[in-house]
Amino acid sequence: MSIIKVENATKIYHIGESETRALNGVSLQVDAGEFTALVGPSGSGKTTLLQLMGCLDKPTSGMVMVNGNNVSQFNANQRAEIRQEKIGFIFQFFALVPVLSAYENVELPLLLNNLSLSYRKERVAYLLESVGLTNRMNHRPDQMSGGEQQRVAIARALASEPIVVLADEPTANLDTANGQQAMDIMQKLNQETGTAFVFATHDPRVMAYANRLIKMRDGRILDNGNGAG
Amino acid sequence: MAFKTFWIMGYRDLVRNRRRTILTLVAITLGLTLSIFMSGLIGGVMESSLRDSIRLTTGHIQLRAESYEEIKVSLLRRDLLDEPDALAVQAEMLPEVQVASPILWASGVLGTIRESTAIRINGIDPASSLHDPLRESLAAGEFLTNDGRREIMIGQLLAREMDLEVGDRVFLAVGNPDGAPEEGVFTIVGLVNSGFPGLDNTNVFLNLSQAQNITHVGNRASTVRILLHQLDDTAAATSALEIPGVAVLGWQELHEVLLTALETGQIFYDFLYAIIFLVVAVIIANTLLMSVFERTREMGILAALGMKGRQIMTMFLLEAAILGLIGSVFGAILGSILVYYFSITGIYIGEGSASAVEGMAIGTSMFTALNPADILSLSLWMMIVILLVSLYPAWYAARMEPVEALHAL
Numbered sequence: 001m002s003i004i005k006v007e008n009a010t011k012i013y014h015i016g017e018s019e020t021r022a023l024n025g026v027s028l029q030v031d032a033g034e035f036t037a038l039v040g041p042s043g044s045g046k047t048t049l050l051q052l053m054g055c056l057d058k059p060t061s062g063m064v065m066v067n068g069n070n071v072s073q074f075n076a077n078q079r080a081e082i083r084q085e086k087i088g089f090i091f092q093f094f095a096l097v098p099v100l101s102a103y104e105n106v107e108l109p110l111l112l113n114n115l116s117l118s119y120r121k122e123r124v125a126y127l128l129e130s131v132g133l134t135n136r137m138n139h140r141p142d143q144m145s146g147g148e149q150q151r152v153a154i155a156r157a158l159a160s161e162p163i164v165v166l167a168d169e170p171t172a173n174l175d176t177a178n179g180q181q182a183m184d185i186m187q188k189l190n191q192e193t194g195t196a197f198v199f200a201t202h203d204p205r206v207m208a209y210a211n212r213l214i215k216m217r218d219g220r221i222l223d224n225g226n227g228a229g
Numbered sequence: 230m231a232f233k234t235f236w237i238m239g240y241r242d243l244v245r246n247r248r249r250t251i252l253t254l255v256a257i258t259l260g261l262t263l264s265i266f267m268s269g270l271i272g273g274v275m276e277s278s279l280r281d282s283i284r285l286t287t288g289h290i291q292l293r294a295e296s297y298e299e300i301k302v303s304l305l306r307r308d309l310l311d312e313p314d315a316l317a318v319q320a321e322m323l324p325e326v327q328v329a330s331p332i333l334w335a336s337g338v339l340g341t342i343r344e345s346t347a348i349r350i351n352g353i354d355p356a357s358s359l360h361d362p363l364r365e366s367l368a369a370g371e372f373l374t375n376d377g378r379r380e381i382m383i384g385q386l387l388a389r390e391m392d393l394e395v396g397d398r399v400f401l402a403v404g405n406p407d408g409a410p411e412e413g414v415f416t417i418v419g420l421v422n423s424g425f426p427g428l429d430n431t432n433v434f435l436n437l438s439q440a441q442n443i444t445h446v447g448n449r450a451s452t453v454r455i456l457l458h459q460l461d462d463t464a465a466a467t468s469a470l471e472i473p474g475v476a477v478l479g480w481q482e483l484h485e486v487l488l489t490a491l492e493t494g495q496i497f498y499d500f501l502y503a504i505i506f507l508v509v510a511v512i513i514a515n516t517l518l519m520s521v522f523e524r525t526r527e528m529g530i531l532a533a534l535g536m537k538g539r540q541i542m543t544m545f546l547l548e549a550a551i552l553g554l555i556g557s558v559f560g561a562i563l564g565s566i567l568v569y570y571f572s573i574t575g576i577y578i579g580e581g582s583a584s585a586v587e588g589m590a591i592g593t594s595m596f597t598a599l600n601p602a603d604i605l606s607l608s609l610w611m612m613i614v615i616l617l618v619s620l621y622p623a624w625y626a627a628r629m630e631p632v633e634a635l636h637a638l
Contacts, residue, residue, distance in 0.1 A: 051632055054533070056532075056533060057631075076537075076538060077537050077538070080536065080538075083533060083534070083535040084535020089533045091530075091533075095530045095533075097238070097530060097531070098245070098527065099237075099245055104237070108234070108531075109534050111234050112535050112536060112540075113535075156534075
C-alpha cells in the first residue's frame, strides 16, 4: 500500500538571479513498511526529495501525496499537522532540543499530539528501552555522545507512531560502530513496528541495510529500486 | 501541547544564556525600580506639598468676602468679613470641622534703624489650634500671647537677613483703609522656621487684635480659615457653609496653581516613564531577537516535529513573560524598599531648592510616598510593554520556514 506518492515533482530554488533546479520531474512511490535508501552523490537532490516527502517544503510543480492527502496544496498549519501525526525525522546532526533531556525530547512529539501523561510515560520508556538508553533518560544532549544522541533522535522519530521515518544521512556524523548500531536499531524498529524508513545516504555500508535502493543524480531518479527507473 | 513544556523550554533557555539573561533582568529591574522611585518621589512631593500647604498656609476651606482678591491684600471694608468670629463659631459647629479661626492679611514694611523690607502681615488668634503647625515651627523665643502686648513673630530667614533676634524691636508700617500710613513698634518674641523659605522670609505674625488695631479695620478679617478632620469632607463642609455674601473656597480653588502644575507635570512624568520603558523594551526585543537567531536550528527541529507557528510564538512570548515577571517582581520589591526608605528619611535638598510659592510648598527635604496602586500599575505596564515588544521576535520565529530554519544546521 502506498503511503507516499511523488508525481513529476520539480523544485527550483532562486538565489539572487540564478536558478537552481534541485529536483527535475521526480516520480516515486513509497509503500508501508519499506526500508529504503535514497542514494546518490552530493547535490543529486536526496535532501530536497526528503523535504518534499516530509512536508517540510512544497514542490515548485508536480504533486506530493502523503497518506492519500495531496500535501502540495496544504498550508503551513496543515503541513505541520501531517508532520506531527504521520512523519518522523532523523537528521544528520542529531537535532535534539538542547535544553530538554532525552526523555523530554522523545516526549515532545507526544505532547504535540496532546496524548495523556500515562501513555506518554509508557511510550517514552518503551522507545528509550528500544534504543538502549533507559539509563540516560535524564541526560541532556550535551551530556551524551553522538551515537547516543542519534539513538534518542530515532526514538523521538518513532514516538508518535508515524507511517514513515525520513532520515537524512543518519550515520554521517557517527563513527562506524555507532553508525552500525543506529542502523541496526532502525532496521529492528522497522521490522517490529512496520513503520517505513526512507534514508538518504552515500555510505555503501548503510545502503547494505536497505531492501530498496533509489538512485538519484542531478535532481532525477535514475533507478527507483523497483526496476521501473 | 502542554504549557508546562513551553515554560520548561523557556526557563531552561534563559538559564542556558545566563549572562544575557542576568543583564536583561538587571535592565528590567532597574527600569522598574527607577519608575517606581520617580513615581513615589513625585507623588510624595506633591502629597506633602499639598498637605503642608493646607496645614500651614490655606486650611481646607476659607471664607472670604465675595469681592476679596488675595493678590491685592485689600483692607477695604467691602473686601473684608464683617463678623469673622461669628462665622468661625458657625463653621466649628459642623461635625466635619476641626477648627476655624479668623485671619487678617495686610501688606507692610518691616524696618529697623538699619534697613527695611516688604513683608506680609498675618493677624492670627494665637489661642487657636489652627496655628499649631506654626507653633511647632517655632525655632527660637515664644509664641504670640493674647495679653495685648506689642508682640511680633517673624520668619527665621527674615531675621537672619535683617540681623534680628528675639527681643529686638522693629517697626511695622502699613497703609490703613483710607490710604494713610500707620506705624507701630513691636518686639520680636519668636522666630519661625517652617522649613518653607517662601513662608519664613516674607511673613510676620501678630496677634489678630494688634493687626486689626494697626490697620484700623475694626474687628474685621480677611478670611476665616478652616481645618477639617478629613480632606475628603471638603465637599460636604463647603456645601454646608453656604452663607449669603460670603465666598466659600475649598482647597482645590485655594491650590489651583498647584493642581494645574500637577496636571501639567503628569504629562512630563508620563513622558519620562515612556522613555524608561522604551529603553527596557529595546533591550528585551534585542535579547529575544538574539535568542531567535541563535535558535534558528531549534525552530526548524520543532517545526519538523509538527509545532505550529503560533505554538513557537507562544513559546517565545512565555520566555519574555518569565523575564518580565522576574524582572518586574525584583523591580517592584527594590522600588518599594527605596520609596519606603526615603518616605522615612527624606532626601535633603537644602534651603536653596526649597520654596513656598503660591499654593505650593516644598520643604528642605523631599519625602517619597509609597502607593501600592502605582507600584502595581507600573509593574503591569512594564509587563505589557515587554510582551508587546516580544511580539516581533516571537512572530519572526513563528514565520520561519522549516526548511530555511533547518538549513541553519
